[in-house]
Amino acid sequence: MSPPMISSPMLPDPIALAQALIRADSVTPAPAMVFTVLAAALEPLGFAIDRFVTGEAPDGPVENMLATRAGTGRHLAFAGHLDVVPPGEGWTGSPWSGEVRGDMLFGRGAVDMKGAIAAFVAAIARAPRTAPLSLTITGDEEGPAIFGTRALIDRMADRGLAPDYIIVGEPTSATRLGDTIKIGRRGSVNIWIDVPGRQGHVAYPHLADNPITRLIAALAEIEAIVLDTGNQWFQPSNIEVTDLTVGNPAHNVIPARAAARLSIRFNDEQRGEALVEYIAAIVARHAPAATVTASISGEAFLTEPGPLSTLMSDAIAAHTGMVPDLSTTGGTSDARFLSRLCPTIEFGLVNATMHQVDEAVAVADLESLTVIYADVIARVARL
Template structure:
């Protein structure tokens, strides 16, 4: 049987800062081939957002088609680790290393859980581009799956959803995300001769005042209210006696399923267009999605209760994940390890949690469809 902790260590030992390719996929592919999976790997994209490696592994041809999605890329380790971030180390019952929580151990746990399960069709969808722009990752795998008619019945995404204890939270949806850049052009000049210049700052202030007054919604039964956040305002003026030539700002909007990315871009675009010389650029990272509580979330909750005694909360909080792509294919729910140390220095997971997660994943995988 696959040893989940040994596999997690082997994955952590491969540096895979996003976008990831190469050795970390070699390790995972070897573990899957040993179990009889047909493994396909392909690389897409170019710098700066690529190249990105993706892996699609399938086994079985009958029964329920169950998919598991995850990522092998990690964020940069940063400074201050008590050791090498890519040299996995066990201390005090914890496995330390970048990716231990987010989310190499979850992938290892699912691979171990799938070992010997032969009555279902199982697909693993693993990318090296979840922590980055996600342009060449899971979305590219899904295009390949759709072209082949490879559509799962269900998808479990192994993101670290638990908060205080393993099993306390599963994610049945996520908010959408859109970033916007607003630029207002003016004419530089001397502050003592304002009639010879065109100050863009007052126009930017008027735009931001209108945006601050927007109430998108008041939330839903499953989502908190959509929010617009101004994340920077820039003029780039190092002097006190110069009217600047331009001014800019950036917005980040996280939105629930009452909104859509294109509609939000149109809404903000109309405000920006009310001021001369103002332009808007936008990038939609993903739309909101919800897998309504039902058989799939109950199946996961029952497995968690059986192994931990904890009844999980159904949640839609947090940032975006690749579940936003998978939800377009089939009902998608996220469940994984405790997220307290993800993206932090000395990221670590409890060995006991990995073993428990294997048992939970196996119960989910082997439950009746």
């Protein structure tokens, strides 16, 4: 039996709050207004609001919010982001309307992830006020993510805040609310390969050095790599060539350089730095003068099934009748940083329209997510 929820005519409405958040245009990096909307919803619930700005151009400044409420027992933290991707063209209405049409709420961020933030805030008011709670909300998850969640983690450390469990409100559900919980994510690394050559006439190849030939040889060896075959929780790691650049406008000239970009998504059998070294060694064999640079977006992480995933699964089952799948699929999220602190899982809305034109969430799903989150808060409070 699920725990009783506190009822009151003054409880925050997740639909109205989601609409207010959507109507605050917050393309990455999210401006201050959307944080003001959220702070106004949290303060009446007893939260102390810490808003701060970090970073400088080109990747900053970024506004973040750490909201905390004291209590006794296990500390549950909810993490999310108020920034959104640009809306693009072709919307039926305004991407910032927050309009309800039929049974759907439309707007950029409705699914990813202003809707989940609104549901969690509404859930707080419906759950027992006993355990300590915090919300770590960034304005830069969709962008470089340099001055966002990582800065929030530093802020928590400075204040001595150490959550026991973290829930990230990313849209994890595939086709029905509650069908999937993310207990991990693959890591991600992008690698740039730049091969210098010696420009020359194609009729005199002995007087030139074609960088394309060297690059193709390196890429052929890289493409043949099988990093692993996956494991119990992760699919196989994969390497993809995502760009090839020569920029040679002449048909009779051997170019002076050729470049490529790789993207590697890897499971917990690999490490980002080791993969970069592996690729660099291959490139060096074929093109000793080449340069290889890399950016590791995050390492793979896994929260082994345990108390947090169990109580979330039980809450979902209590209100939807479904037993969710435990998954590690999909792209990266800020859970890659937060998982260093404590057990971290992700659970949120159906992801079918995130980043799309006419992004929308079912009103019924927002209401159901609120109830599930409230149940989880109550279950953590009883641990």
